[in-house]
Amino acid sequence: MTKGYPSHVGAFLKLIGQSIPIMQAPIGSAATTALAGAVSRAGALGGFALTWANPEEAASAVTALRAATDGRSFFCNFVLHFPCEGFDAALEAGLPIITLSWGIDAGKVASAHRAGALVGIQVASALGARKALDAGADFLIAQGNEAGGHVQSTTPLQDLLPAVLAEAHRVPVIVAGGIATADSVARAIAAGAAGAALGTRFVATVEAAAHDVYQSALVGASAKDTVFTNCFDVGWPFAMHRVLRNDTLTEWEASGCPQAPNRPGEGDVIFRRGDETFPRYSDTPPMPGAVGSVQSACLYAGTGVGDIKAVEHAAELVSRLETELTAALANTGGHP
Numbered sequence: 001m002t003k004g005y006p007s008h009v010g011a012f013l014k015l016i017g018q019s020i021p022i023m024q025a026p027i028g029s030a031a032t033t034a035l036a037g038a039v040s041r042a043g044a045l046g047g048f049a050l051t052w053a054n055p056e057e058a059a060s061a062v063t064a065l066r067a068a069t070d071g072r073s074f075f076c077n078f079v080l081h082f083p084c085e086g087f088d089a090a091l092e093a094g095l096p097i098i099t100l101s102w103g104i105d106a107g108k109v110a111s112a113h114r115a116g117a118l119v120g121i122q123v124a125s126a127l128g129a130r131k132a133l134d135a136g137a138d139f140l141i142a143q144g145n146e147a148g149g150h151v152q153s154t155t156p157l158q159d160l161l162p163a164v165l166a167e168a169h170r171v172p173v174i175v176a177g178g179i180a181t182a183d184s185v186a187r188a189i190a191a192g193a194a195g196a197a198l199g200t201r202f203v204a205t206v207e208a209a210a211h212d213v214y215q216s217a218l219v220g221a222s223a224k225d226t227v228f229t230n231c232f233d234v235g236w237p238f239a240m241h242r243v244l245r246n247d248t249l250t251e252w253e254a255s256g257c258p259q260a261p262n263r264p265g266e267g268d269v270i271f272r273r274g275d276e277t278f279p280r281y282s283d284t285p286p287m288p289g290a291v292g293s294v295q296s297a298c299l300y301a302g303t304g305v306g307d308i309k310a311v312e313h314a315a316e317l318v319s320r321l322e323t324e325l326t327a328a329l330a331n332t333g334g335h336p
């Protein structure tokens with residue numbers, strides 16, 4: 001099943017029951033059952049965000065994911081800054097793998113283990129890695145400050161990965177942040193990672209719940225168009241994030257980065273979907289069906305965005321990445 005990957009990669013693949021060392025990172029509201037299903041069926045690890053689900057929604061999401069993944073493994077993410085009301089229900093419904101971010105909770109890890117689930121914990125430092133391991137993490141996700149979306153880290157991956165690996169010993173460490181190509185995954189593997197989680201790359205797939213204006217902006221952008229900021233804080237204050245620069249961000253900076261409620265255009269509705277309205281500075285990225293100034297919304301993107309040349313079908317993307325990863329690893333004189 002593990003096709004001769006280096007042993008630290010093979011051990012991770014065996015642990016999670018998949019065949020390609022690539023994970024679709026949790027991408028919040030942009031994740032869909034169809035995306036997770038396509039990714040997991042193709043042999044990588046698909047996932048879904050259950051942070052904001054109530055128990056009923058969480059249980060039915062896990063049931064739908066089990067069907068969509070066709071018996072392959074998948075994960076659901078919980079951002080511990082929020083109450084995560086669906087956590088127990090998701091486990092009861094048979095969730096095989098959970099990932100925790102923005103917090104470390106040994107009680108939740110123990111509950112997951114009692115239910116037979118594996119737990120990955122996102123970390124941003126060596127000390128964070130030690131605490132996650134003390135809490136019982138089965139694998140670690142080292143998130144560098146190159147990442148799109150909300151960013152725990154202040155450290156680039158090239159410094160963070162060796163620091164986390166030094167703590168992890170035999171526990172697999174996967175990397176997240178700025179990775180959108182098989183070459184980058186291969187480099188991370190050569191540096192000791194057991195695999196990589198790609199977020200922004202999977203936002204630009206047909207199956208993701210992202211507005212086409214957002215997806216086109218990703219295809220047209222480069223790393224220098226991304227900004228690490230706290231501008232889009234409605235819904236989640238005091239959490240840094242990486243987004244594409246747009247007029248909302250530029251005008252806020254031009255005004256001296258004032259705090260709420262004194263920001264330019266504060267309270268303007270910038271897009272709607274059905275009866276729901278989203279104000280400027282909202283942390284919700286625009287979804288399909290959104291109407292309004294979607295280009296002025298929060299457009300999360302990591303520094304790997306310049307490598308995204310097209311919106312692809314998820315299964316084709318995974319298959320292409322697998323082929324390119326095999327070649328990239330062979331070129332380095334390593335495996336497979």
Ligand SMILES: Cc1cc2nc3c(=O)[nH]c(=O)nc-3n(C[C@H](O)[C@H](O)[C@H](O)COP(=O)(O)O)c2cc1C
Nearest residue numbers: 025027028101147148149177178198199200300302
């Ligand atoms: C649109 C979007 C939504 C995200 N939502 C979540 C989330 O709900 N939970 C989480 O732990 N991380 C979330 N992230 C961060 C990812 O887990 C991951 O760390 C990041 O995407 C990796 O960087 P990359 O985008 O450069 O690949 C999100 C990222 C993006 C782009």
